[in-house]
Amino acid sequence: MNGNGKKKRIGVFVCHCGVNIAGVVDVERVAKALEGYSGVSFSTHYIYMCSEPGQNMILETIREEKLDSIIVAACSPTLHEKTFQSVIELAGLNPYQVEIANIREQDSWVHSDKEKATLKAIKIVKSMVEKVLQNESLEPIRVGVTRRALVIGAGISGIQSALDIADHGYEVLLVEKNPSIGGHMIQLSETFPTLDCSQCIMTPKMVEASRHPNIRILTYHEVESISGYVGNFKVKIRKKPRFVDPDKCTMCADCEDVCPQIVSDEFNMGLSFRKAIYLPFPQAVPGTYTLDIENCLGLLPIRCGKCKEVCEPDAINYDDQETVFEEEVGAVVVSTGYDLYDLNHLGEFGGEKYEDVINGLEFERILSASGPTGGEVRRPSDGKVPKNVVFIQCCGSRDPENHNPYCSKICCMYTSKHAMLYKHHVPDGNATVFYIDVRTGGKNFEEFYQRTIDEDQVLYVRGKVSKVYKEGDKIIVWGVDTLTGRKIEMEADLVVLAMSMVQTDGVNELLKKLRISSDANGWLSEAHPKLRPVESLNAGFYLAGCAHGPKDIPETVSQASAAVAKVGDLFAQEQLLHEPTVVPVDEDLCSGCGICVTICPYSARELDKEKGVVKVNEVLCEGCGACAAACPSGAAQQRNQTDDQIFSMVRAILRG
């Protein structure tokens, strides 16, 4: 009987799934056994229910037999529930009047005894009949979409995402924690395999982003928290005090000249200095100075005030405050980038003890024309031009026992580029590369690597380095050539380590709050490794760039554009539909104990203190049923999965 007291007319359709089900379960017997079972007015079997003839058969049978609900005994509902919902919708029925009895994953695939498997299939289908008898017709929950996106992190992936979303005609907030956009890419000297100058290809993009009418760049801002649900997020953004008005600052550098505080320059990886009031690099966007309050002599109770004294446009405001404000967005692109693995983890290479043992990004700055040495290759300890440079690959990568198990993917190529550029700068120098494998999977990558060996005479040694130490002002590299089996002891003036890429500090904490999952190595997890690589499992969040795993620039840019295509899918919808099989509260039964509030993994439930009952935000509810199981008074009942339904299903199974 259904809710109206009218007897239901149920159709049962048993699928063979080729031999997947029919090989173990006697499908004909299952169909026969269901004939005449309570409410079942039609029962049949067919080789592939999901095929077009199978779907047509269901459609015709519903019309001929005047069915009002159906059961498809087939595979898991994750595979084909949607398929059959749309079939019965075509026949004019409510999609929530179809149930899938899973007799493949839960029966034929896990059993071999035909007799027992057939009996089990009959029980499963009968239990589903009991459920369908009490199924209500439901309408999906509809919500609007805020057509505005948030992009977290403004490296190349964030800038590309923001530009693409903006070109689609939607507004974008581009949030960056550093004073300028640009990320790691703007630090690079030249890019493989074409040797384009990184700044030459990056700065036009940065300027384009800053001039685009749809992009609002929020540098020196951080995302504090995100609440809400797909299409309707509320983002709390914290503005860090910059103490300089970007609109007034003319970048005249007068403040920088008088500032007495000297600190290491982050943009140059600590290889040069900057003042406490500084411009991160000449092409910074937005073009404004920033007062780094950590290193300023201080503003309270007294201040040195030299920068403000000389600032002609009066851009400096010592009363700037940290503020938190809220913005509404519909989609979030996470493009937070990467960090390099800390050199201190590699004690055998001296950690950070030896000044001339440096990481790849430091060498990028030394190679860069805008770097601390003005484009000349000099070593940090004494500024001499190094004549013997040793490059070591896989530092912290591909070492599951001690460090990271994964391959950082870009190091083979950038080491090859480093060695080539070094030879271009110092033609009479010697470059040696220690490698485990050279992986050059990419367009024109192998040719580039071959050029390094053939044209630039870089020596590649297959083997690991066990120790790097200092003797006098020489660095000694101890390794092994695994092709000849000989030990190698080599003098070097400079050692460049291809450090592993790791997840950015602090990002995982933020993502835990957003309920985006990450893998064992800290990289963000995609919804499906092959078919949904740019979406997060949490609807409305999209992944771009190295936050999702090591990537080179072309791959990062492609992923950013792909993520934006998905944002476009979301924004193109007039209204978003949400599954109605949520768990509402029966206010008459709810005692307000709040057990369901603490148990809900989606923060969909909260206690209404005035009424003393629990309120449900049905859009946030994913229908997991945890609250329904925990509710001591039976006030939380999942739609179409009520306690009554579950008990009758259990009874049907026990009866056989």
Next chain:
Amino acid sequence: MRIRNREKPFGIEKPVTARGQIVIIEDRCKGCGFCIEYCPNDVLRLSDKYNSKGYHPPYVAHEEECVDCGFCQMNCPDFAIFSVEVESGEREPAPAESVKR
């Protein structure tokens, strides 16, 4: 990203800051030590000698570190110390850690 804290950053350009000379009017000093406490570059020390009031005045221990920030002058309750700019010039920067307060 954490960057390495180098003893001295290198590069073709050396940092330029103002250089200051500190003048101490010893007889006004009452030995409170505010100037020593507030000096960001650790230029001043307390001396062993006595002034006419019987207090220990400070003395300039590392004049080369003075950047003429004027903190000592601003903090002195007795107008007993001030700095004057003598020149601008290249300095070997102190490591970042020691500058951070």
